[in-house]
Amino acid sequence: MSKPKSRITTNAPLTTESKLDSAERLHAYLLKQHWQAGAVYGPDSGVRFNARIGRFIKGYLTALPWSDNYAYIQSQAYWIFSNWLMHDLTGDPQFETLAVQGTDYVKTQQTSEGYWKYPNPEWKDRIATVEGCIGSLALVESYRRTGQQVYLEGADKFYQFLLSDIGFRKQSAPSMLAINYFAGTAGEGGGVPNNSTLLLWMLGELFDATGRQEYLEHCQPMINWLEHVQLPSGELPYALGNTKDKDRVHFLCYQYNAFEYLDLAHYYQRTGNKAVVSIMEQLAGYLKNGFTGQGACRYNCQQATPEVNYYTFSLARALSHSQQMAFATCTAEIQRAFRHALSFQRADGGFRFFSRYNYRFLEDRRSYPRNLSMMLYHLLSQIKADRELNVSSSSRTISQSANVV
Numbered sequence: 001m002s003k004p005k006s007r008i009t010t011n012a013p014l015t016t017e018s019k020l021d022s023a024e025r026l027h028a029y030l031l032k033q034h035w036q037a038g039a040v041y042g043p044d045s046g047v048r049f050n051a052r053i054g055r056f057i058k059g060y061l062t063a064l065p066w067s068d069n070y071a072y073i074q075s076q077a078y079w080i081f082s083n084w085l086m087h088d089l090t091g092d093p094q095f096e097t098l099a100v101q102g103t104d105y106v107k108t109q110q111t112s113e114g115y116w117k118y119p120n121p122e123w124k125d126r127i128a129t130v131e132g133c134i135g136s137l138a139l140v141e142s143y144r145r146t147g148q149q150v151y152l153e154g155a156d157k158f159y160q161f162l163l164s165d166i167g168f169r170k171q172s173a174p175s176m177l178a179i180n181y182f183a184g185t186a187g188e189g190g191g192v193p194n195n196s197t198l199l200l201w202m203l204g205e206l207f208d209a210t211g212r213q214e215y216l217e218h219c220q221p222m223i224n225w226l227e228h229v230q231l232p233s234g235e236l237p238y239a240l241g242n243t244k245d246k247d248r249v250h251f252l253c254y255q256y257n258a259f260e261y262l263d264l265a266h267y268y269q270r271t272g273n274k275a276v277v278s279i280m281e282q283l284a285g286y287l288k289n290g291f292t293g294q295g296a297c298r299y300n301c302q303q304a305t306p307e308v309n310y311y312t313f314s315l316a317r318a319l320s321h322s323q324q325m326a327f328a329t330c331t332a333e334i335q336r337a338f339r340h341a342l343s344f345q346r347a348d349g350g351f352r353f354f355s356r357y358n359y360r361f362l363e364d365r366r367s368y369p370r371n372l373s374m375m376l377y378h379l380l381s382q383i384k385a386d387r388e389l390n391v392s393s394s395s396r397t398i399s400q401s402a403n404v405v
Contacts, residue, residue: 023376030373041070046068047120085377113165115158133202137205199222200264219271220273261322
């Protein structure tokens with residue numbers, strides 16, 4: 001592990017090397033502060049009361065012994081992805097070891113039915129599609145790297161549970177489907193697009209890892225539904241009810257749409273299904289308006305704040321990919337966003353805040369491993385993409401030189 005270098009500031013040059021140094025320090029911080037017994041544990045911003053008020057009480061009353069020490073499957077998955085990427089970028093075998101340990105933890109936490117329990121007590125006894133999809137993605141990635149069949153079997157087990165117990169919401173047209181948000185909530189009409197995009201990513205990975213066509217059976221109907229509900233602006237709405245008065249169109253707009261773009265990008269990479277390209281291109285057009293003048297991700301369509309650091313990482317990564325796809329040109333904005341977000345990194349590798357300007361003046365300075373793991377993953381994905389682009393550019397230059405007579 002390299003030693004910390006100079007901290008990135010809003011005016012400092014941002015190179016691949018400086019981003020890798022930031023990633024190494026963030027990884028070291030997560031390992032020191034949140035890694036225990038094969039998993040990353042810690043508090044979470046949560047849902048409902050905790051997201052609105054509780055987290056600020058806990059953050060300002062740090063002397064009290066708060067007991068919110070959770071191991072989200074989302075946290076483990078992004079930690080696992082990040083360790084595999086760290087292994088790719090550095091060749092250090094310690095990262096492979098950490099990835100395998102994390103994957104073993106995910107597998108041991110899977111129930112005999114195939115799902116994972118949601119750790120937050122505010123959603124006690126709910127079985128969330130998101131936790132199952134992201135857990136399966138981690139298993140497939142480690143299967144791809146190690147060949148351990150038990151990982152692939154675990155991912156397939158969740159897929160079978162998804163078909164039998166979570167199910168799809170039938171739409172007005174028989175050619176469209178949306179996955180349910182929770183198990184046991186079967187219904188018709190509407191849905192939450194980010195669940196369907198994440199499932200598309202999962203199914204694309206399963207198909208690529210196995211070659212089994214059955215994993216693609218429900219993909220095109222979900223794509224048809226996403227295309228149908230996408231707004232003229234390119235935004236995918238947050239949630240649609242079975243009637244218009246139950247719709248919740250705008251919620252954390254740019255953050256959700258950045259993750260949805262990246263989900264579809266993964267699916268496209270694994271399947272080559274061009275049906276998602278139009279959706280991605282329109283999403284990119286929407287996302288390029290998501291930065292503030294400082295480089296932070298806007299909170300939603302109506303307001304710039306609160307500012308949440310991990311939103312900025314996801315938006316910058318999504319737009320960087322969209323440039324590779326020739327959907328948008330915003331190099332300066334992407335660099336400004338990464339530089340802005342990384343300027344809040346402390347010397348120990350953590351970050352000064354999770355969010356700020358909440359209710360105008362509140363700041364959440366607690367350390368949330370789920371979001372920090374996401375930030376690490378997006379940063380490492382960007383570094384890997386930068387390196388591949390540089391290698392490609394160098395190869396083209398050498399090839400052109402060789403052809404000069």
